[in-house]
Structure formats: structure tokens, C-alpha cells
Amino acid sequence: MAAQYVGSLYDCIVIGAGIQGSCTAYQLAKNKQKTLLLEQFVLPHSRGSSHGQTRVIRKTYEEDFYVQMMHESYELWAQLEREAGVELYRRTGLLVMGPENGEGFSRLKATMQRHKIPTVFLEKQEFSQHIPNVNLADGNGALIDTFAGVLYADRALRAVQRLFQSCGGVIKDGEKVIDIRPGAEVTVTTDSGVYRGRSLVITAGPWANTLLRHTGLQLPLKVVKINVCYWKEEIPGTYSVGQSFPCFIEMEPKEGEYDIYGLPSNEYPGLMKVCYHMGSETEPDERDKQTDRGDIDILVRFVTRCLPGLVPVPAVVESCMYTVTPDHNFVLDSHPTYGNIIIGAGFSGHGFKFGPIIGKLLSQLAMGQVPSHDLSPFRIQRFQSHARSSL
Numbered sequence: 001m002a003a004q005y006v007g008s009l010y011d012c013i014v015i016g017a018g019i020q021g022s023c024t025a026y027q028l029a030k031n032k033q034k035t036l037l038l039e040q041f042v043l044p045h046s047r048g049s050s051h052g053q054t055r056v057i058r059k060t061y062e063e064d065f066y067v068q069m070m071h072e073s074y075e076l077w078a079q080l081e082r083e084a085g086v087e088l089y090r091r092t093g094l095l096v097m098g099p100e101n102g103e104g105f106s107r108l109k110a111t112m113q114r115h116k117i118p119t120v121f122l123e124k125q126e127f128s129q130h131i132p133n134v135n136l137a138d139g140n141g142a143l144i145d146t147f148a149g150v151l152y153a154d155r156a157l158r159a160v161q162r163l164f165q166s167c168g169g170v171i172k173d174g175e176k177v178i179d180i181r182p183g184a185e186v187t188v189t190t191d192s193g194v195y196r197g198r199s200l201v202i203t204a205g206p207w208a209n210t211l212l213r214h215t216g217l218q219l220p221l222k223v224v225k226i227n228v229c230y231w232k233e234e235i236p237g238t239y240s241v242g243q244s245f246p247c248f249i250e251m252e253p254k255e256g257e258y259d260i261y262g263l264p265s266n267e268y269p270g271l272m273k274v275c276y277h278m279g280s281e282t283e284p285d286e287r288d289k290q291t292d293r294g295d296i297d298i299l300v301r302f303v304t305r306c307l308p309g310l311v312p313v314p315a316v317v318e319s320c321m322y323t324v325t326p327d328h329n330f331v332l333d334s335h336p337t338y339g340n341i342i343i344g345a346g347f348s349g350h351g352f353k354f355g356p357i358i359g360k361l362l363s364q365l366a367m368g369q370v371p372s373h374d375l376s377p378f379r380i381q382r383f384q385s386h387a388r389s390s391l
């Protein structure tokens with residue numbers, strides 16, 4: 001057999017140049033680690049989870065651990081803006097509407113108060129004065145997280161990748177990883193090369209399990225296609241950033257249904273993004289064959305009831321994917337058998353805002369450091385009854 005050429009040794013190889021892999025690679029390079037970032041598609045691309053113009057950023061979480069991570073993530077986004085010299089965040093506020101006496105909404109209110117997050121609690125009588133052109137459902141309460149806003153996602157991803165390269169990091173795009181050989185030095189084979197790393201970070205989004213198979217591990221991840229819907233304003237500007245319209249989340253619109261969320265019209269003038277926080281299962285490489293529109297039916301009913309200034313038929317539908325864990329919490333952990341393989345996965349449709357802090361935490365794991373936040377909610381061990389390991 002012909003000897004295969006094995007390329008130079010990196011301190012760390014990161015697989016996947018979505019927001020999590022790119023932020024991790026940047027943190028590693030900033031810490032003087034010789035780092036290679038591998039991406040299967042030619043960049044930029046729209047086949048994973050990090051593309052598109054906008055994402056919501058907020059501290060509005062029920063769980064203390066997410067709020068604590070978001071405190072630092074906001075600081076790191078601001079630092080990225082300074083380093084890159086581009087605007088990545090626009091403050092709009094976030095309106096949260098939810099069953100006033102429901103468990104989720106009550107927990108959210110309590111967490112906001114406990115963490116002293118600047119919040120306006122809206123009484124029913126004053127709701128339409130503060131938020132015109134929105135119908136608050138009977139039985140719903142409302143609050144505004146005043147520092148929440150919009151992240152410019154595509155711009156942020158490009159900025160982080162640029163900063164990574166400016167620290168000496170190497171990006172090889174259009175190179176699909178086809179094999180991983182664990183060991184003291186991990187060997188990573190792509191369709192056009194072989195690389196070695198002292199550590200490996202797998203941040204492959206919807207393809208996480210495809211790659212983890214090479215390491216004998218499978219996680220309970222469900223990949224779903226999201227129909228990203230934009231809706232036309234009857235009167236252009238009604239729900240726009242220019243009119244200070246906030247992002248919003250409606251929690252549990254109906255029993256058994258997932259949240260619905262929206263962002264003010266901005267990237268496509270006259271169109272507001274309103275989406276359902278779940279989709280139908282898909283294979284990541286077969287996304288466009290998944291044509292279920294049940295989520296769009298739910299959105300049409302919601303827009304008709306709640307947002308009377310929008311035409312209740314989506315004007316633009318784009319596609320994206322979530323990789324969802326059973327508890328909707330992330331996976332941030334070392335591989336159970338190979339301590340130098342680090343996994344960032346299962347971001348469950350809410351990971352973008354955490355990109356910089358996740359990058360910091362995964363890089364700390366890859367460098368063998370103690371992570372600066374408690375990662376116990378994100379351990380693989382919590383899936384013990386689900387995880388299928390062939391090791």
C-alpha cells in the first residue's frame with residue numbers, strides 16, 4: 001500500500017466553520033494555538049445552521065446558567081465588534097408574551113428579577129400603547145427585555161473567520177472530513193488531505209453524529225428543517241427597526257405547540273421575519289426534500305390573530321436547520337473515551353447568541369484548562385439512557 005502523506009501537526013483542528021467552530025477556532029488562535037478550521041462547503045454557505053442575516057440576542061432565559069453565560073457573551077460580542085470594526089448587534093428590545101399564570105412565564109419573570117436584568121413588565125391596559133399593532137392573547141402577560149436585540153449573523157460569521165485568519169489561523173473550506181482516528185495525536189482525513197492535531201473540536205452542527213460515528217459515539221440529536229418565513233407589512237415600516245419595533249417571542253402559543261418568534265423588519269425592507277421554533281425531521285444532506293409546511297399553517301393562524309398589520313401568507317421562505325437535544329440544552333463536553341476530542345453540538349435553535357462564550361469554553365476544554373463556566377448542564381452523561389456508544 002502506498003504511504004499516505006500526513007500533513008503538519010496542529011495544536012488543534014476544528015471541524016465545522018459555523019458560528020461555534022469559527023468562534024472556537026478564533027479563541028484558540030488568540031491563545032497562540034496553531035489551529036486549522038476545516039469546512040466541508042466553500043465559504044460562505046447556506047447549508048447548515050449559521051447562515052442568514054439575523055438572530056435574536058437576549059438574556060431572557062428561565063435558567064440561571066444561560067443568563068450567566070449571556071452576561072459574558074454580550075461583553076464578548078462587544079469586544080468582537082471593536083476588534084472587527086463592524087456593527088454586529090442592534091438593540092431593539094425583546095417582547096415576551098406568555099400564559100400569565102403558566103409555569104414557564106412565571107419562571108422567566110422570576111429569573112429576570114433575580115438577575116436584575118433591565119425589564120419592563122407591561123400591564124394589560126398599557127400594552128397597546130407600548131406595542132401598537134400587536135394583539136395580546138387573552139390570559140397572556142407581557143414583558144420587555146430592554147437590552148435584547150438583533151445580531152447580524154452572516155456579518156458576524158465573516159468577521160470571526162477574518163479575525164481568526166488575522167491571528168494566523170488556517171481555514172480550509174471545500175474540504176469534507178471523511179475519517180477521524182483518535183489517539184494522542186488525532187488524525188483527520190478529508191477528501192483532499194490528512195491532518196494531525198493534538199486536540200480536535202467537533203462543531204459540525206447537523207452533521208455532528210455523522211462525524212461522531214468515527215469515534216464510536218452517537219448522541220440523541222434530532223435534525224429538523226426550519227422554514228424561515230418573512231411576512232409582508234400591509235403598511236411598510238409598521239413593524240420595522242426604524243419604528244423601534246422589538247423582537248418578540250410568544251411562549252407556548254397553544255398547549256403542545258412550540259414558541260413563535262419574530263424580528264422587526266430590517267434586512268428585507270417591508271418584510272418581517274416570524275418563525276416557528278421547531279420543524280420536521282430531516283437528514284442534513286436532504287434538507288430540501290423535506291417539504292412539510294405544518295409549521296407554516298401554525299404561523300398563518302398566529303399572524304392572523306396577533307399581527308394584524310401583516311399579510312397572513314409568507315412572502316419569502318428560506319431554509320435552515322436546528323440540531324435538537326431531548327432537553328434543548330447544548331452539548332459542551334469532552335468525548336467520554338478520548339479526552340482530547342471536544343464536542344460542541346445540539347444547539348437546539350438558540351445557540352448563535354452564545355457563539356463567543358461557547359468558543360471560549362470549547363477552546364478552554366481543547367487546551368486542557370478548567371472551563372470558566374459550570375458545564376454540568378451540558379454534559380453528555382445526562383443522556384445515559386439515550387447515548388449509544390459502540391465502544
Ligand SMILES: Cc1cc2nc3c(=O)[nH]c(=O)nc-3n(C[C@H](O)[C@H](O)[C@H](O)COP(=O)(O)OP(=O)(O)OC[C@H]3O[C@@H](n4cnc5c(N)ncnc54)[C@H](O)[C@@H]3O)c2cc1C
Pocket residue numbers: 015016017018019020021038039040041047048049050051054055056057175176177178203204205206207208211226228275320321322344345347348349350351352353354
Ligand atoms: C432559522 C434559525 C433561526 C435561529 N434563530 C436563532 C436566534 O434568534 N438566536 C440564537 O441565538 N440562535 C438562533 N438559531 C440557532 C443558531 O443559529 C445555531 O444554534 C447555530 O448557528 C449553530 O451553529 P453551529 O456552528 O453549531 O452549526 P452550523 O452552523 O451548522 O456549523 C456546522 C458546520 O460544520 C460543517 N461540517 C459538517 N460536517 C462536516 C465535515 N464532515 N467536514 C467539514 N465540515 C463539516 C458544516 O458544513 C457547517 O458549516 C437559529 C437557527 C436557525 C436555523
Ligand SMILES: O=C(O)[C@@H]1CCCC=N1
Pocket residue numbers: 056057058249259261277349350351
Ligand atoms: O434563540 C432565540 O432567541 C430565538 C428566538 C426564540 C426561539 C429560538 N431562537
